[in-house]
Amino acid sequence: MFVNIKVKPNFQTIQRFNCLVCMEKQAIIKVDRLAKNFGSFEAVKDVSFTVNKGDVFGFLGPNGAGKSTTIRCLLSLISPDKGTIELFGQSLAKNRAEILKNIGSIIEKPDFYKYLSAQKNLEIFARISGANVSAKDIAEMLDFVGLGNRAKHKVKGFSHGMKQRLGIAQTLLHKPELIILDEPTTGLDPQGIVEIRNLILRLKNEQNKTILLSSHQLSEIELIANRMVIINQGKSVVEGEVSSLLNSEETLVRIELNDAVKGERIIREKLNVSAVTQTAANELEVNITKIRVPELCKALIDADLAIHAIEPKRKLEDYFMKIIQS
Amino acid sequence: MLLKNTYNEFIKIVAKPRSYLGFGALTLLIAIIIFAMKADGETIVSFITASFEQTLSFNGKLVNGNLIAFIILQMLVVHIPLLVALVTGDLISGEAAMGTVRMLATKPISRTQIVLSKFIAGAIYTLLLTIWLGFLSLFVSHLVFGAGDLIVLNSDGLVILQEADILWRFGLGFCVAFLALLTVATLSICLSAFAENSVGPIVSTMAIIILFTIIGSLDVTVFDTIKPYLFTTHMASWRSFFEDPVPYDSIYQSIIVLLIHIAVLIGITLYKFNKKDITS
Numbered sequence: 001m002f003v004n005i006k007v008k009p010n011f012q013t014i015q016r017f018n019c020l021v022c023m024e025k026q027a028i029i030k031v032d033r034l035a036k037n038f039g040s041f042e043a044v045k046d047v048s049f050t051v052n053k054g055d056v057f058g059f060l061g062p063n064g065a066g067k068s069t070t071i072r073c074l075l076s077l078i079s080p081d082k083g084t085i086e087l088f089g090q091s092l093a094k095n096r097a098e099i100l101k102n103i104g105s106i107i108e109k110p111d112f113y114k115y116l117s118a119q120k121n122l123e124i125f126a127r128i129s130g131a132n133v134s135a136k137d138i139a140e141m142l143d144f145v146g147l148g149n150r151a152k153h154k155v156k157g158f159s160h161g162m163k164q165r166l167g168i169a170q171t172l173l174h175k176p177e178l179i180i181l182d183e184p185t186t187g188l189d190p191q192g193i194v195e196i197r198n199l200i201l202r203l204k205n206e207q208n209k210t211i212l213l214s215s216h217q218l219s220e221i222e223l224i225a226n227r228m229v230i231i232n233q234g235k236s237v238v239e240g241e242v243s244s245l246l247n248s249e250e251t252l253v254r255i256e257l258n259d260a261v262k263g264e265r266i267i268r269e270k271l272n273v274s275a276v277t278q279t280a281a282n283e284l285e286v287n288i289t290k291i292r293v294p295e296l297c298k299a300l301i302d303a304d305l306a307i308h309a310i311e312p313k314r315k316l317e318d319y320f321m322k323i324i325q326s
Numbered sequence: 327m328l329l330k331n332t333y334n335e336f337i338k339i340v341a342k343p344r345s346y347l348g349f350g351a352l353t354l355l356i357a358i359i360i361f362a363m364k365a366d367g368e369t370i371v372s373f374i375t376a377s378f379e380q381t382l383s384f385n386g387k388l389v390n391g392n393l394i395a396f397i398i399l400q401m402l403v404v405h406i407p408l409l410v411a412l413v414t415g416d417l418i419s420g421e422a423a424m425g426t427v428r429m430l431a432t433k434p435i436s437r438t439q440i441v442l443s444k445f446i447a448g449a450i451y452t453l454l455l456t457i458w459l460g461f462l463s464l465f466v467s468h469l470v471f472g473a474g475d476l477i478v479l480n481s482d483g484l485v486i487l488q489e490a491d492i493l494w495r496f497g498l499g500f501c502v503a504f505l506a507l508l509t510v511a512t513l514s515i516c517l518s519a520f521a522e523n524s525v526g527p528i529v530s531t532m533a534i535i536i537l538f539t540i541i542g543s544l545d546v547t548v549f550d551t552i553k554p555y556l557f558t559t560h561m562a563s564w565r566s567f568f569e570d571p572v573p574y575d576s577i578y579q580s581i582i583v584l585l586i587h588i589a590v591l592i593g594i595t596l597y598k599f600n601k602k603d604i605t606s
Binding site: 038072075076077078079096098100101103110111112113114115116120124125127128129170 | 330334338432601604
């Protein structure tokens with residue numbers, strides 16, 4: 001005898017099912033051939049990328065590349081003209097509300113109701129977050145972002161950094177699985193930037209959150225992202241693991257020394273390294289494996305050269321420029 | 327989610343200083359009218375009744391709470407739309423100007439629910455403003471001037487309404503006045519969906535009211551066909567409750583026209599807001 005059982009799967013069961021079926025990493029965001037025009041202006045032409053569960057995913061591109069438009073499409077602020085967006089294995093177009101329950105976001109800068117207090121603002125957003133957020137949760141979250149003592153203060157008196165922290169609180173309040181941060185450190189002082197960076201790392205390491213991070217701070221992406229995509233002129237140009245894209249075995253070293261010509265010759269002859277360039281009268285740039293950096297220093301010192309400075313150059317910057325210029 | 331966001335919207339309205347402008351302005355205006363009528367009311371009313379004194383003799387207290395309430399309503403219904411639009415014209419565009427629309431639209435609430443919750447909150451605000459108008463004009467006027475029969479000068483002539491026959495007319499009159507103000511509120515919310523700042527919708531709402539009122543008052547045949555469909559034509563329908571007999575057919579027609587305006591304007595707002603790319 002056959003028993004026909006019809007089960008209407010809910011959102012969570014679909015996610016778990018997807019997780020079990022796919023032995024590989026679960027795709028949290030899947031963007032395929034996204035395109036968006038504003039009148040005759042093609043803001044996004046062909047953007048595709050995949051963000052897996054647990055990724056800190058760097059979203060890079062020069063100004064006007066289409067980053068913000070893509071992120072706004074992901075959050076249903078903008079309707080794409082072409083392409084598909086899947087979040088948590090579900091079509092954004094069909095399951096918008098269910099999907100957005102699991103997303104926390106800051107787009108460019110967090111804006112709040114200036115005439116309301118920090119606490120009231122969080123209450124307002126918590127009420128429509130789709131989760132049960134208690135007053136205790138709000139108080140704890142304000143403490144977490146260091147605004148516990150300003151809970152009752154109106155937002156109009158807050159600095160940019162404080163608003164940014166309140167934005168982070170609003171993003172995390174309903175315990176979302178996916179966090180989308182569009183330029184979260186813009187306008188912050190160095191301390192604020194470090195705080196946000198540490199917070200992102202904590203969210204990844206302690207809570208295994210998936211984070212999509214769009215930033216102009218390439219060093220930031222290099223430090224915290226494990227995967228990235230670079231988009232340029234509305235198209236995704238390259239996507240992959242940060243370490244493999246940057247070939248983390250190698251490093252670019254900038255050396256300031258008293259005789260750059262002699263230094264270049266020593267490096268080429270003694271170390272047999274050809275990727276050495278004189279960038280200024282007393283400056284060299286050497287592409288070398290990390291393990292050989294002590295050997296490089298020793299060779300220069302043995303040749304009686306005075307080393308005034310030696311520092312690793314951010315590889316992502318070079319890689320980014322190379323990709324964008326090509 | 328609709329109720330939760332309606333509660334949110336109401337919190338925002340309550341917290342905005344501009345929301346109290348309407349209540350403050352109404353209180354001040356009514357206080358001025360009551361003061362003026364207390365000081366010089368008898369002269370003003372005798373000027374109006376002078377033309378009838380050869381055929382009619384008036385006994386009793388003509389300047390009473392009912393007459394003052396009627397005068398207040400007559401004078402202020404023209405101005406209250408501005409006070410309503412001041413708040414409702416900001417409901418969507420204010421969010422765009424502040425940037426909070428971005429935060430709102432990334433929450434698991436549909437855009438239709440966002441618009442409807444704003445409409446409901448705007449309607450509650452309009453209702454409270456109408457109730458405040460009713461309270462001040464009726465209650466305070468009665469306290470200051472006492473009760474009495476109401477004389478109303480209509481286009482057909484003078485109507486004298488017995489004291490016991492007045493309160494229900496005010497009640498229903500305020501209901502129709504509320505519907506007219508709700509139409510204004512809906513118009514400003516609709517315009518607000520097209521704008522990124524709150525000044526535009528407020529000014530545009532008043533411009534439309536002024537334009538339609540001028541068209542309605544012009545005695546030009548070309549406009550005769552459109553006049554019955556302009557909401558401004560029906561904004562003074564509350565006054566029909568003070569005719570004897572009450573022209574219910576005309577009032578029902580006005581209510582239908584106003585309701586159709588509200589429905590169409592909500593429809594346009596929903597369409598626009600749902601299709602809108604939020605780039606601010």
